[in-house]
Amino acid sequence: MIQKFLGAFIVALASALVLSGPVAATPAKEAPWLPEAAAYRLTLFLGNLEPLPWDDVGTAWAEPYRGSEFSVGALAWLDGNSDIGPAPLLDAITREDRQAVFAEATRLIARRIDEELDRAVMADDPARAQQAVRTARELYRSFADGIAAADPDASRRIGLAWLELNSSTGSAGVLGAGATPASRKTMEAAREVISLYLAENYLVDDFAPRRTLSALPETVVLSGRTIEVPPSLPPGSDIFDQDPLPRLVLNFEEQGIDETDLPLVAYGDMLFDSAQIFGNPAQGLGVACSTCHNRSDVNQRLFIPGASHQPGAIDVDGAFFNPIFNDRRDDPIDIPSLRGLRFTGPYGRDGRFASLRDFTRNVIVNEFGGDEPTPFMLDALLAYMLEFDFLPNSMLTPDGQLTEAAPEAAQRGEAIFNTPFAALGDRSCSSCHVPDTNFLDRQAHDIGSVALAYDGARTGAMDTPTLLGTVYTAPYFHDGSLPTLAAVVDWFDESKSLGLTGAERADLTAYLETVGAADEPYEAFDAENTAFRLAFSELTTFASTLDTLLPQRDAKHILLLTDTVAADLSADASTMSNLAARPEVYALAQRLAEVGDAVRTDDWVAAETSWTAFKSEADAIEERAF
Incomplete structure (x- = not known):
């Protein structure tokens, strides 16, 4: 009994750490959204972008959101499930009236909640009442975070009202046995709590003008109080790691060197996985460098409506991540791989940064609104990223020539790749993608793939990308x-x-696919070598830099590490297949948080003690938990 209590206590403690402390770079998946609730949340998100993508707002209501469990969009769903017409909302969208769209969409959702509550109270059997309550509560999610942030007391009252509704709908029992009648009086009282709040805050005739569209209650907006609503992504977003997980190839590891013996590299590895180096909203959402560049490669599933035109692309200089850096151009780019980064300069899709250090600072400060990184942070990030290597490919020699293992079609394609074409000014494919320099020339060229913004523009040149590993990008x-x-x-x-025949096209494609292939492109997991075990090893490696930082009394960089790793360790514990070991990992995360707590109070003896305990406990978990 005591063990069960302690286990539950540790789990609760770890959960509190994740929820109240720094946000982990391991985002949590959320429940599916009802079509109209999803459309509303998308409308709020898109309505805060500049310029506002009105076509996307219309699409948000007309079509299912990406990844939706429903086959129809909000308008069709309303047509089949509600007596509330969307005409005022559609008129506001047509007029491109941002404030009117917000008002009509907000009132529509509030009316839908009331409509479902009416159905629950009037239902003639418990099953229908319960379904209506569930639907109403799912619609209430549209407003829930705004109410929780701005009016916690009301949030608790409404939460209790939902519980009352759920428990008072009655039950049909099992085969007639154990049936309980609905309590209309209790249902109506609970419903009144919810409906009155909606009437005061989400069904008003004239909403105050909104600089930022959000689900904040109207009474709070009118009060003038500044409320911080936690950042959120709209339905249809996906910032999770891709599956299968790309294999990470690090130069030092291939040479048999342990990362724990390279504290600068290990700290840079931690920073690459840390959302703490960015500003909000990226930080609050758990977005890190590794979110886009998953294990130095491309996260092909990443998608944010309004900022991505397709999975694997993102507009990092738009309005969402850092409005000050907003270039007001709808120009999301395909996320590039960072493999072999030390060979691939200049940096940026158009090669605008000769220096990787300058490029990295620009990402942190300008693209994602983070604080100015310290010289040590930039040193560490570069030390880590410059260790990224290309995927080994046994069909290719180090100087870029095909080996005998390459298929015959690829060998024929190699000859075409190296053949000068008159249409290319007597240059060949290999003139830019130079085989013996990792298929790069480190130049930017205008090949005509970029639509020019105006006559005479010279903005079409793009950095020559490597062909190595391209099968997976x-x-x-x-x-x-x-x-x-x-x-x-x-x-x-x-x-x-170029005048290629069909056979020549096929051979040239075979060559590119061979050059871009790899022997082991993805991480291989099994019952023992799990995704959590990999994450656990990485996080404890990050923490190992405390052996260097604690003696230096480097509080700033210690706290960045403990805040990042403790939160990530707790979040990643949820992926463990060994459920019995989870409490130990949660406790280990708390131990690392204690290091940070001690540093904050300048108690270096306690910090050293907690760090020593962390190392001992981590070793014990490593032996037992897997």
């Missing part, structure tokens, strides 16, 4: 407009009039 070109390597070959043949 589709789609292609800076905007991800070509889905396959075969499509790339077709584009060059047609746009440059």
Whole structure:
């Protein structure tokens, strides 16, 4: 009994750490949204972008959100499930009236909640009442975070009202046995709590003008209080790691060197996985460098409505992440791989940064609104990223020539790749993608793949990308407009009039697919070597830099580490297959948090003691938990 209590206490403690402390870079998945609730949340999100993507707002109501469990959009769903018409909302969207769209959409959701509550109270059997209450509560999610942030007392009252509704709908029992009648009086009282709050805050005739669209209650907005609503992504977003997980190839590991013996690299590894180096909303959402560049590669599933035009692409200089850096251009780019980064400069899709250090600072400060990184942080990030290597490929020699293991079609394609074409000014594919320099020339070229913004513009030049590992980084070109390597070959043949035959196109494609292949592109997991075990090893490696930082009394960088790793360790524990060991991992995360707590109070003896305990406990878990 005592063990069960302690286990539950530790789990609760760890949960509190994750919820109240720094946000982990391991985001939590959320429940599906009802169509109209999803459309509303998308409308709020899109309505805060500049310029406002009105076509996307219309689409949010007309079509299912990406990944939706429903086959129809909000308008069709309303048509089949509600007596509330969307005409005022659609008129506001047509007029592109931002404030009117907010008001009509907000009132529509509030009316839908009331409509379902009416159905629950009037239902003639418990099953229908329970379904109506569930639907109403799912719609209430549209407003829940705004109410919780701005009016905690009301949030608790309404939460209790939902519990009362759930428990008072009655039950049909099992085969007639154990049936309980609904308590209409209790249901009506609970419903009144919810409906009165909706009437005062979400069904008003004239909403105060909103600079930022959110689900904050109207009474709070009118009070003038400044409320921090936790950042959130709209329905349809996906910032989770891709599956299968890309294999990370680090130069020092391939040479048999342990990362714990490279404290600067290990700290940079931690920073690469830390949302703490960015500003909000990225920090609050758990977005880190590794969110886009998953294990140095491309996160092909990443998608944020309004900021991505397709999975694996993101507009980092738009309005969402850092409004000050908003270039007001709808120009999301395909996320590039960072493999072999020390060879691939200049940096940025258009090669605008000669220095990786300058590029990295720009990402942190300008693109994601973070504080100015310290010189040590930049040193560490660069030390880590410069260890990224290309995936080994046994069909390719170190100087970029095919080996005998390459298929015959690829060998024929190699000859085409090296053949000068008159249409290319007597240059070949290999003139830019130079085989013995990792298929790079470290130059930017305008090949005609970028639509120019105006006559005479010189903005079409893009940095030559490597061809190594490209089999796993589709789609292609800076905007991800070509889905396959075969499509790339077709584009060059047609746009440059190369005159290739069908067989030559196929051979050249085979060559690109061979150059871009790898022997082991993905991490291999099994019952013993699990995803959590990999994450646990990485996080304890990050923490190992405390052996260097604690003697230096480097509070700033220690706290960045403990805040990041403790939260991530707690979050990743939820993926453990060994359920019995979870409480130990939660307790270990708390131990690391204690190091940070001691440093904050300048108690270095306590910090050293907690760190020593952490190392001992981590070793014990490593032996037992897997």
